Amino acid sequence: MTEGFYLYGIFPPPGPKTIETQGLDKQPIFSHTVEGFTFLYSEAQQSRYLASRRNLITHTKVLEEAMENGSRTLLPLQFGLIVPDWETVVQDLLQHQAESLHFFLEKLEGKREVSLKIYWETNAELNALLEENPALKARRDNLEGKQLSMDEVIQIGQALEQEMEGRKQDIISRFEEVLIPFAFEIKENDVLTETMIYNTAFLINWDAESDFGEQLEAIDAEFSPRLKIRYNNFTPPYNFVELRE
Template sequence: MGFGYYLYGIFPAPGPNHLVLTGLDKQPVHSHAIDDFVFLYSEAQQERYLASRKNLLGHERVLEEAMDHGYRTLLPLQFGLIIETWAAVQQQLLEPQGDQLRQLFDRLDGRREVGVKITWEPDRELEMLMAENASLREERDSLEGKTLSMDEIVRIGQAIEQAMESRKENVIEEFRTVMNPLAVAIAENDPLTESMIYNAAYLIPWDTEPSFGEKVESLDHHFEGRLKIRYNNFTAPFNFAQLE
């Protein structure tokens, strides 16, 4: 049997059938039903898969293509999951957690995940902060040319840092105010880069995505090019398919 089966995700029965999909290592993707669960899998060609960009995108592409064919309710599985036998899936996953999986299917039925990632230019924001904050600007200017003690350097640094943090929180709060009421659930994740200030996923009713996207676009216009907003309107619901 080689290295076993590489798993992509779980669908409620009858699940995807007769789809022509290509998985990792260019292997054909198949479906396998156990009770009322259907697993998408391909033959594993490696004992362990490196979490490279190519492999991660390949994993996600299989799920997104299945969704694109109309199989919208799914539980995406964590990248790199390889099993040796279907009996092991039955014993280790379905028997202890089958009821939770069914509850997740109910939660995700008719809903989709979308994501918003916001980045800004810290140097530019600092310039804008100084232009807008007269007292902070005057304090900074008054210290120019002077020999500063460590306490003075720390104090002015902290004041600027706090003002920048407040500036960031104001941006985030505007997004929360507009976007959160449109979502059934929200997952706020850690920023991925130093310039990223917000990284959120939203679970929304499937058919409301166009209006959600319009709100993102209106916020982009509102901030007049200050922010770079990456909006992903089609992705497997990784953030909302977590077993407790």
């Protein structure tokens, strides 16, 4: 017995062709057009899906295959959206959000999301900073082995933090100097670890990705071997769609 329809994303009609990737619970993927919007869906076998790694990957793979097959303009829906019938879609979504949906479909036409994460080795960068700044290194070294007051601890800590922040911004500025001109829009996301210094998505022309990737490799080479980068050149554009209640 089905629990309704599990929705993956919204496309302009006619939407994606056949999707070979199986959906959640290994269900086949279908498309259905209602009031000028094509929804990619499978029959839900559960009333609620756990946001497990496997389920999240399946959700994303369905959308990625649709894009790979030529349905480039996509409004990805957040994981876990189940509706009992298409009348509910009309009443709860389209009656209130049709204008916004049209806006985002137009905004994303011919564009793709790519994302960049930059990491550095904090201790290595700190040591390099001290070697490049003898005065600051001498100041820190002179305090070693001494019992410091709280003010002294704060002062040297603030000085090191300020210099490290400047070092970080120099790296970020170099990447953005070259990459931002490709972007119609960017979305800066939170850094997730101590070693991550940059986490940003770019909305670029679909056909500009190869040039974007080449420029990224060139900048990375400038900083080698100081940095590690994680570049995703193909992902549903979650960062550039925000539906409001």
